[in-house]
Amino acid sequence: MEELAKRLLNGDKRACARLISKLENNEPEAIQIIKELHKYTGKAHVIGITGPPGGGKSTLTDKLVKELRKKDKKLGVIAVDPTSPFTGGSILGDRIRMSDLSTDPGVFIRSMGTRGHLGGISKATQGAIKLLDIYGADYIFIETVGVGQSEIDIVKTTDTVVMVMVPGLGDDIQAIKAGVMEIADVFAVNKSDLDGASKTALEIEMMLDFNDNKEWRPPVIQVSSLKREGIDKLLNSIIEHKNEMEQRGELRARRERNAKLEVLNLVEEKLMNMVMDVTDKEYTLKQIAKDIVEKKLDPYTARDTIIEKITK
Structure with missing residues (x-):
């Protein structure tokens, strides 16, 4: 255990992977290491990537990670996939879409099944975030399962929530569900090369006009993961959100609320x-x-x- 803790602090990828596995299996060693090394947490910027199914969350996360790697940042990615209620298995397709990142020594990718846990994220996600923070990640991305109306646990876990929307979802009102839309700090209208992207962005802007939060109005950024357009603008909005929160003391307040x-x-x-x-x-x-x-x-x-x- 001592050896694993030391390797984790030194940024050993295998030690981190092994401890996350132990955490998922409820093994006490992982919890003990988090207890001992908790003082090393709190440095990473934790970003939630969420939105309806089919929005291109995995591809967008892939592009954001690559953009940050250009700045020589160390990254952790936790991709949460729904688990079958019948077999207990999970497709873990997110990892397939980010396969070229897995060979990058500065990127740690982990797929997690929800294992029946409601709320859009895995039960072990919060512990995994702490392990990645101790491991030395500058940014940690949490990509949730596709949200509907109740999968909003991501807001209780992260510093910044990016809501990924796409044009042509079929039912505009369904896409703008109150609880889900209110958790976003930044909106990304993905697949903006498709017809209807500007209309979707306008609808979100109109909804934000009713927002009571005057201190931070979530920006609505049109992006295209496929054409790599708007990625840098989206990343700047994410970083700006964290800086803004730090200045107002909101980041600490948010982390205290999440800890509670x-x-x-x-x-x-x-x-x-x-x-x-x-x-x-x-x-x-x-x-x-x-x-x-x-x-x-x-x-x-x-x-x-x-x-x-x-x-x-």
């Missing part, structure tokens, strides 16, 4: 494990459910009984 939510999630997860442990051994959920249906027990008494057993 992370702690609550970890406590909730731990408590749920304790509940499952108790109900597996002493007070089975199957029996509880049977008693509730047969009116021998009510759900609230069942809850109180389980909590009482945990606290003992």
